[in-house]
Amino acid sequence: MKIAVTGASGKLGRLVIEELKERTSAENIVALVRNPQKVADLGVEAREFDYDQAAQQSTTLKGVDKLLLISGNEIGKRLPQHINVIEAAKNAGIKTIVYTSLLKADSSTLGLAGEHIGTEEVLKKSGIPHVILRNGWYTENYTESLQAVIGLGTLYGSSGDGKISSATRGDYAAAAATVLTSEGQEGKVYELAGDEAFTMSDYAAEISRQTGKDIPYVNLPESDYAQALIKSGLPEGLAQFLASSHVSTEKGDLFDDGHQLSKLIGRPSTSLSEAISAALA
Known part of the structure; x- marks a missing residue:
């Protein structure tokens, strides 16, 4: 095979x-x-x-x-x-x-x-x-810019109180490998997301806890957040995309509580605190 x-x-x-x-x-x-x-x-x-x-x-x-x-x-x-x-x-x-x-x-x-x-x-x-x-969303979509957030001392976004059920690439890779090496999967549609949902405020609080620094979350209008990303050096197209994804977060597009991912891989998905700890290391 x-x-x-x-x-x-x-x-x-x-x-x-x-x-x-x-x-x-x-x-x-x-x-x-x-x-x-x-x-x-x-x-x-x-x-x-x-x-x-x-x-x-x-x-x-x-x-x-x-x-x-x-x-x-x-x-x-x-x-x-x-x-x-x-x-x-x-x-x-x-x-x-x-x-x-x-x-x-x-x-x-x-x-x-x-x-x-x-x-x-x-x-x-x-x-x-x-x-x-x-x-679902990769937790690394957030943690890969962790050092920049720490440097700024503030987490900016346009996600409001939208919940994010992200998981790590490792979690999604385990799901793919499980499906590829097991029988009777054809025809299935899996909605894959992390076990634990968090808001951007929760994310900022966890960064603060692990670094010992007070890092607040500041919610901006979509256009202001896009402009801030452009000023930070991102191409305009990418900045607009990221800002719009934050708005989609507030609409619930990144939230799912079906736990299909952890059931498929036979273990809990990687927690936010674990992912932040790994990124800081």
């Missing part, structure tokens, strides 16, 4: 492959990546694979039984890229596709939702048995 993972050199892809190696032989795993040299350290077969190169993909996917399609990272280009991969998978005779979608994609107001729903529709029409992993 050959299992291939797209985007294998990315942060999530690498973690999925490490999780797969704990569940199956490395000989059964294929890393799909633009530059195979980038994943030489993973100790699995690596094949050159580009989301944009449709002609190359069918050949590259030959002999693969299950494919994890990790959504591309180029917002606005992802749907055509995913269509390329799904068509190539069909031509290569892949038996199952597992796709990383977005939490509550069919009702979410996040700007990312459209491309994910579009991909889910293409998968349904493809006739290929598939599993949808609707991943």
Whole structure:
């Protein structure tokens, strides 16, 4: 049973492959990546694979039984890229596709939702048995900028009191590896989110507790928050996207209390306090 993972050199892809190696032989795993040299350290077969190169993909996917399609990272280009991969998978005779979608994609107001729903529709029409992993927000979306927040002494955002049920990339990687290495998953749609929900005020309070510094949360109007991000050096498009995602948080798009993630991986999801502690270390 050959299992291939797209985007294998990315942060999530690498973690999925490490999780797969704990569940199956490395000989059964294929890393799909633009530059195979980038994943030489993973100790699995690596094949050159580009989301944009449709002609190359069918050949590259030959002999693969299950494919994890990790959504591309180029917002606005992802749907055509995913269509390329799904068509190539069909031509290569892949038996199952597992796709990383977005939490509550069919009702979410996040700007990312459209491309994910579009991909889910293409998968349904493809006739290929598939599993949808609707991943919630990564806790790392917050903790990767932790040092900047500490430096400022204030956490800014536009999330109000919106609850966030985030989990770490490691948690989502464990879920993907579990699905890829177990039978009877086809046709399932998983809404995956962390066990513990928190607000941005809760996040600021936990940073304060662990650092011993008083770091308050200041809620800004969306436009003001976007401008603050631009002034901090972010490109305008990214700043607008991040600000709008904060507003979606207030609308409840990042909250879910179904606990499907922890049930799937057989352990609690990583807590906010653990994630902050790891980031500070």
